[in-house]
Amino acid sequence: MSEQNKTVLSxxxxxxxxxxxxxxxxxxxxxxxxxxxxFISCTYGAGGSRSKKTVEVTDYIQNKLGIEAIAHxxxxxxxxxxxxxxxSELKKVGVTHVLALRGxxxxxxxxxxxxxxxxxHASDLITYLKKNDDFKFAGACYPEKHPEAMSKRGDIANLKxxxxxxxxxxxxxxxxDNDVYYEFQEQCLASGITVPIHAGIMPITSAKMxxxxxxxxxxxxxxxxxxxxxxxxxxxxxxxxxxxxYAIRQLQDLxxxxxxxxxxxxMNKPKATKEIVDAxxx
Ligand code: FAD
Numbered sequence: 367m368s369e370q371n372k373t374v375l376s377x378x379x380x381x382x383x384x385x386x387x388x389x390x391x392x393x394x395x396x397x398x399x400x401x402x403x404x405f406i407s408c409t410y411g412a413g414g415s416r417s418k419k420t421v422e423v424t425d426y427i428q429n430k431l432g433i434e435a436i437a438h439x440x441x442x443x444x445x446x447x448x449x450x451x452x453x454s455e456l457k458k459v460g461v462t463h464v465l466a467l468r469g470x471x472x473x474x475x476x477x478x479x480x481x482x483x484x485x486x487h488a489s490d491l492i493t494y495l496k497k498n499d500d501f502k503f504a505g506a507c508y509p510e511k512h513p514e515a516m517s518k519r520g521d522i523a524n525l526k527x528x529x530x531x532x533x534x535x536x537x538x539x540x541x542x543d544n545d546v547y548y549e550f551q552e553q554c555l556a557s558g559i560t561v562p563i564h565a566g567i568m569p570i571t572s573a574k575m576x577x578x579x580x581x582x583x584x585x586x587x588x589x590x591x592x593x594x595x596x597x598x599x600x601x602x603x604x605x606x607x608x609x610x611x612y613a614i615r616q617l618q619d620l621x622x623x624x625x626x627x628x629x630x631x632x633m634n635k636p637k638a639t640k641e642i643v644d645a646x647x648x
Contacts, residue, residue, distance in 0.1 A: 372648060373620070374627035375401070376537075376564055379634050380409045381419035388419075392426055397636035399431045401643045404627075407436035407465055407504075407537070412472060417452050425459035435461050436504055440469025441485035446494065449485075453498055465504040465537060466491045487524070489531040496532055505533030507563065509541045509550035513584045518550075522557050535561050537629050540568040540580075542612075543588045544619050564627030565620050569613035569638050571606045573599035579633075610638055614645045621648060 377398050382391045398406060408423045410416065417439075424435035437456055441449060456462065468488045471480055485491050492503045505528045508521060515521035525536070536559075541547050547565055554563065570576060573595055580587060587595075591612060598604040617628050632639045 373625050374404045374562070374564065375643065375648070376403045376405045376407065376627060376629045377401075377632045377639065378407045378409065378537075378566075378629060379423070379632055381411075381416050381423045385419075388422065388426075391423055391634065392430075394632070394634045394636050395423070395427050395431060398632060398639060399427075399433055401640060403433060405434040405436050405463070407438060407629075410438040410440050410467070410469075412440065412469055418455070421452070421455045421459060421461070424456070424461045428461055429459065434463060436463045436465050437461050438465040438467060439491065440467045441488070441491040442469035442483060443472055443475060443479075445484055449491065449494065453495060453501070457498065457500075462498070462500050463502045463504070464495065465506065466495065466533065467506055487528070488533075489524075489528040492528065492531045492533060503533045505529065505536050506539065507536040507550075507554075508539045509547045510539070510584070510586060518553065522550075522553055522559070525554070526557050526559050529559055529561055533561065535564065535627075537564045537627075538566040540566045540583055540585055540631055542570075542580075542585060542591055542616070544616055544623075546586075547620070548623065562626035564629040565625050566629045566631060567613055567616055567620075568631035568633065569635075569642060570609040571633075571635065571638055572602060572609070573605050575609075606638070610641055614642050617642065617646055621646060 379394055382388055395406065406427050408420050410420045420437050424437045427433050427435035439452060466488045488505055495501050507525050511518045511521040551563065570580065576595055594608045594612065598608045620628055630639055630642065
C-alpha cells in the first residue's frame with residue numbers, strides 16, 4: 367500500500383467523570399500519544415454538560431502533546447449563545463477541529479422543546495459554526511443507520527447534506543461486522559459521499575460491555591462474537607483476550623481492505639489499545 371493510501375489511526379477518549387480527575391485522563395492521553403495517532407477526539411457530555419472538560423482535555427492533547435485534537439460538540443438542547451461560548455473557549459486554546467453532533471434527546475426534554483430546538487441537526491451546527499471560518503468539521507455516521515432514521519437510504523441522504531454543509535470527514539458509530547461497514551461504504555460512494563470515513567471500532571473487554579455500551583449504541587452483535595461471549599463471558603481474563611483479539615481481526619481486515627481510517631474507541635483503556643495497535647500491520 368502506498369504511503370498516500372495509508373489507513374489513518376485515531377482514538378476516542380472521554381473527559382474525567384469527576385472534576386478533579388484530570389491527571390488520570392492526561393495520563394491516558396500520554397500513553398495513547400506514544401502510539402502516534404493522527405488525532406485524538408474527546409467526547410462531550412449530553413446537553414453540553416462537561417463541555418469545559420472537553421476543552422481542557424483537547425487543550426492538553428493539542429498543546430502539551432502536539433497531537434491534533436478533535437473536540438466533540440452537541441447542540442440538541444442548546445441555544446446559539448451556549449454554542450458561541452463553547453466555540454470561543456475552544457478558539458482561546460487553539461482547538462478548532464470539531465466533531466459536530468446533534469446529540470441524543472435528553473430524557474427530560476419535552477416533545478415541544480424537542481420540536482422547537484434551535485439546532486435541528488448536526489448539519490445546522492456546522493452551518494452555524496462556519497461563521498468561525500477557521501473551524502474544521504468532522505461528522506458522525508452510522509453503518510447500521512441512525513436509530514431514528516426510517517431507512518438506510520434516507521440516513522445516507524441526510525449524511526450527504528451534512529458533508530455538503532462542511533463535514534470534511536466522517537467518524538463512524540461502532541460496528542462489529544465488517545461486511546456491514548463495506549456495504550455502507552459502497553452506499554456512501556454511490557450517493558456521492560467521497561470524504562474520508564474513519565471506521566469506529568470498540569474493543570469489547572468484558573461481557574458486561576455487551577449489555578451496557580453495545581446495547582446502548584444499538585449495534586448488532588454477529589454470531590461469531592456472541593459465541594465468544596458464551597464461551598468466555600464468565601472468565602474476565604479470557605473474555606478480555608477474546609475481545610482484544612476480535613478487535614485486532616476486525617481492524618486488520620479494515621486496513622487490508624484500504625479503509626481511510628480506523629478510529630479506536632479506547633474507553634480510556636490505553637493498555638488494551640496499545641496491545642491492539644502493536645498487533646496491527648499498517
Ligand atoms: P444528525 O446528523 O443530526 O442525525 C440525527 C438524525 O437526524 C438521523 O436519523 C439523520 O438521518 C437525521 N437527519 C440528519 N440531518 C437531517 C436533515 N437535514 N433533515 C432531516 N433529517 C436529518 N453524543 C454525545 O452526547 N456526546 C458525544 O461526544 C458523542 N460522540 C459521538 C461520536 C460518534 C463518532 C458518534 C457516531 C456518535 C456520538 N454521539 C455523541 C452520539 C450522537 O450524538 C447521537 O447518535 C445522536 O442521536 C445523533 O447525532 P448526529 O450528530 O449523528 O445527528
